[in-house]
Amino acid sequence: DAKTTQPPSMDCAEGRAANLPCNHSTISGNEYVYWYRQIHSQGPQYIIHGLKNNETNEMASLIITEDRKSSTLILPHATLRDTAVYYCIVLISNDYKLSFGAGTTVTVRA
């Protein structure tokens, strides 16, 4: 599986958009980009995934660069409840083994 690189932490003001970058320069053509988050002491929560097109759902938007070597997760209006560790991972379509790495600790401040 391709490795991903994320900044260790970032702050965001409540109500503003949070843009979380992820580098995956060795991604292969059949690997999807997934984002999960984990709020302290809770189970991980699936956010969004994509292959090469930008994706949007009720939680977030995922922007994948044309060369697919990086992506950005956008939380359009961050709330205090979005404070969590966010994980970017890459998986082929039939891979079920989630492995999160260090992730980005996002702190949303009032």
Place this chain on the structure above:
Amino acid sequence: EADIYQTPRYLVIGTGKKITLECSQTMGHDKMYWYQQDPGMELHLIHYSYGVNSTEKGDLSSESTVSRIRTEHFPLTLESARPSHTSQYLCASSSPGQAWGTQYFGPGTRLLVL
């Protein structure tokens, strides 16, 4: 919002006891998973199931066993708990219509073995 439930949420038990951690989902998902995670540490897949009567071991060696007699139910059993089993156990499931990486997690069971 995913409907996946785990009980108990917290369990403190003595060494040598047999325990069963329950996991149920009401979404009709065919695939289910058990992960182990220590605080602030990586997830480790310990068991998974493709469907009824299917169970497989994950990457992390575990002394636990699982069963999948019904689609919605995937219990994990430790025959003889030890302090090394102290951890958080997370159950997850995924839909037949989605990529396997799209998994919905339960709230977890925090186990402390004394």
